[in-house]
Amino acid sequence: MYDSFSVLVGGKAGDGINEAGNLIARLMNRLGYRVYVEVDYPSLIRGGHNFSIVRCAREKVGCRTDRLDVVMALNDETVERHAHRLGGAGTLVIDTGSVKSVTPDEADEGDDDPSDESRGGDLKAGGERGGSGQDDSEEGDAECIVMGVPIAAILKELQAPPVMRNTCLLGTFCRIAGISWEILEDTIRQHIPRSLEKNLEVARRGYEATRKRESLASLDLPALPVMNGNEAVGLGLIRAGCTAYVAYPMSPSTGLLHFMASVADDCSLKVVHPENEIAVILMALGMAYAGERAAVGTAGGGFCLMTEGVSLAGQAELPIVIMVAQRPGPSTGLPTYTTQADLHFVLNAGQGEFPRLVVAPGSAEEAYYWSAVAMGLAWRYQTAAFVLADKAVCEGSYSIDIDALPPLPEYDVPLWDGVSPYRRYARPDDATAAGTAGTPDDMSTGASADAASAGTSGESADATAAGTATAEGSAAPSAAVPPGVSPLAFPPLPGEVVKVDSYEHDELGVTTEDNVETVLMQEKRVRKWCALEEEIDRLEAVKVRGDADAPTALLCWGSNGSVCREVADELGLRMVQPLVLSPFPTRQFEEALDGVERLICVENNVTGQLVKLLRLHGFDVDDAIRRYDGRMFSLEELTTGVKEVLQ
C-alpha cells in the first residue's frame, strides 16, 4: 500500500459534497501530492447520502482506501457510516449545527503544535497505520478525536450563502492537516474567485475553529492538473482533431457533454444535444460524411438506442468515436454507480460483421491517450471506435500528467488523390490503378486540394495535421493506405459524387445484391479489420506492471487498473491490463502472460465478461475476484481478496 492520506467528506445530496472534495483535492495537488477522488452519490438532486473520498500520495493513485485519516461530517449518517474507518490518529470533524449523534472532544491545550509528530516527507504519522482488511477500526481508537465546527452559525454570522459551507470545510481541513493559511488563501484566490473576500472570511473562521492534527508537508513534486475521466476523454478527443460532439444526457457520461459544451467556443467545437440517442448517432454520422470529426457519448441505456448507427458506421464506412460509460444494469439499474457489465454488449452491438475498435481506459491519463487514439483510428479506418469507460473512471478525479504518456501516434487519414472518377468504396488493393494516399500535407498544398472540397475537407485535413503533430519517437503508423481502406473525400467535389449507402454497395456506393460484389465488400471490411489489428499491436495495447516476472498475475481492465497495480506492487505480483479489447491484442497478451502460472481476473460484474472474452481467444483464467454492488474495490478489500485466493 502506498503511503497515503485520505479524507472523506460526507453529507446530504445538495450539500455540495463533490465540490468540497474537489477543493481539497486541488489544494493537496498544489502541495505536490498525487490525488484520486472517488465520488459516491445516489441518483437524487436533494437528500440521500453523498460522500467524496480524497486520497493523496506521492505516487499516482486511482483507488480508495478503507482506512481514513480525516472524516468531515455534515450529517449524522456520515458519522454512522464512516467514522469507524478512521485510523489511529484520525480526526472526525462534525458540523455542530447538523450532527447530533456525537459531541466534540474537549480541546486539549498544546494540541496545536504537534511538531514532534510532523510527517515531513513521510506521510505516515508515527506508528503502523497501514492496516489491511476491512475491520481495522479498533486499533488506536483512543487517539481518534472529534472536533466541532458550527458551520451554519458561521455562515449566518457572516451572512454568507449556503454554498460557502465548502469554503468553511476547506479552511477546517487545512488547519487539521497543518497546511498554512497562505497556501489556503492562494488556492481560494485561484479556484473560488467569485465573492473572494467573503470566501476568505468564511475559510478563516473554519480554519480558526479547529486545531492542527497533522503536518502534511508539501512534496517537492510539481503540481499536476486534476481532472475526471469524462474531461480527460474530451481532452483526448479534442487533441486528436475532434470538431463536433453530439450527446443526450445520461449518467455517468453527462460530464463529457458538459465539458465539451463548456469548451466549445475555445476549441471550435460544434456541440449538439438532440432529441434522443438515435438522433445523436445519426447526426454524428451525417457530420462525418461532411468531413466533421464527430464523437458521441452515452451510457448503456442510450447505447441501446444507438446500435443501428453503429452498424451503419460499419457498412457505410463512416468514422465515429463513441464513449460508452458503464453503470450497473440491467435497464435503468443504478445510474450513479459503477460496473463493467457492458463489455460484450459493446463488442457485439450492431448487426453484421465489421471492424470496431474498443479501448478501455482505467484512469484520466489513459482516458486522454486512448480517446485520442480512438479518434485517430476511427478516421484512419473509417469505422466505429469505442471508448469503453466506467463510472469510476468517468467521475473519478485524478492527477493527470500527459507528458508521462508515450507520444500520441500520428494517424494519417488516407485522402482521395483527385484522380477521377471518385469512388467512395474504392478497393485499391484489388484494383490495378491503386490510388495513392494523400497525406494531410498533400491536401493543403497539392493539386488534390482542388479535387477535394475546399471547405470542410480542408478543415478536416488541418485537424488531422494538428491532431498528429507530436514529437518524434511516436509509434510509426502503417503504410499510406491500409488494406481495405478507401481514400476519403467530402462534398462538394466538382465533377464527382460522394455516395454512401447502408445497403451492400459497389465501389461507387450504389446498392448491389450481386454475390461476387458482396463477397468483395465483406472481405474489404475484414481486410480493414486485420489491418487495424496490426495497427494496435504497435501501441502498448496490454499493460504490464508490478513485478513483470512474477508467476502470479492479476488481470483486469478499465478502472480496476489502478487498484490492481497497487495490490500487485504490495504483494509482489504481476499486473496485466489489456487496454484494447477489440481487435483483441492476442500477441501482446500472450507475451504479457509469459511465465504466468496463475492468473486471477478482477472485474466489476457477475459473470466474468473479460474471462469469457479471453476464452474466445484461447486463454484460460485460474481464479476470479468480482464485485458487483456498483462500488469499486477498495485497496484493502482487493488485497484481502487476493490473499484469500492465494492461500
Added chain:
Amino acid sequence: MSDIADLDISGAGSRRPQPAVMEGAAAPLTYAENTWCPGCGNFGILNVWKTLIDELADNGVPRERIVVVAGIGCHAKIADYLNLNTFYSLHGRTVPVATGIKLGNPELTVIAHAGDGDCYGEGLEHMLFAAKRNIDISLMVHDNGVYALTTGQYTPTSPRGFRGKSTPGGSAEQPINPLELAVAGGATFVARSYSRGAERLRQTMLDAVLHRGFSLVDILQVCATFNNLYSYYNERTFDMDDNDPSSRTDALNRIGEWTYGGDGRIALGTFYRSEADTFDGVFRDIDRSSFDREAAVRDLLARRV
C-alpha cells in the same frame, strides 16, 4: 495468428468489372437499374430532379453542393438513381442524417427523401425537432399511404379502415395529418404536392429547396401496386390560389380541410411560409484556421492545476 477471419483476404479475389459510370458527370442519373413498378408515382418525383439540378444551379446551388439523403423504402431508391452526392441512410432516419450533414458543412444544400412510414412512423420525432430547430434542410415525403417495400401495410397516413396485410380487418386508427404537426412544430415552409403534375411538383420542390429553414413537402405519391389512389386524387386535388401562406391560422385551416381520408377536397400548394433564424446558423462562423490543438489542451490542463 489473427482470430478475425479464417480467410484468404489478400485482395486477389475475383473482381467483377465495374459498371460504366454515367454518360458523364453531367448526367442526372447513374447506371443503377430502375426497379420501381410501372405507373409508380416515384417516377414523377425522379423526373422532376432531372430538371431541378440545372434549375438549382441557376439559382446559385451548383450540383456538387447538393446532398440527397434517403431513408429505406421504395422511395429511397432515388439515392441510387440520382447521380448526385447521396447518403442512403436508415429507415426513419433521413432527418437526423440530413441535419448532421448540414451542421457539418452549412455550405451544402441538403434534401431528404423519406417515406411516409419512414418519416411519419419510424422517425416522427426527428421531423418535429427539425421543425422546432428550423434547420435549413428540405424534407420530401413520398406519401403513398402504405409501407410499399414491405409489401403493403398501413402507415400513419393511411385512412381508418385501411385493409393492409397487418390490418386485414381494416386499420382501427385515425391517420395523422403530418402538415399540422409540422406547423405545430415550427416548420417555416409547409406544402403538399402530387406525384402527377410535373410542373406543380417542380415548382414546389424548387421553392422548398431554396427556402431558408426547414421545409416539408408532403408529396401524394401513388403506389400503383399496393395503394392505387390515382382516381381518388385526380377527383379531389386542386391548386390553391386564394390562401395566405404568411398566416399560420389560415395555413392550419386549409391543412385541416382534408384529413388523409374521406371525401374532402385536397388542396395542393404551399400552405405556410415564414422567415426565422436557422439552427445551422449557430455554427456558421466557426473558424479553425488558427486553432492550435496542442496549445488548447495545455491551456485547459493548466486551468485545472
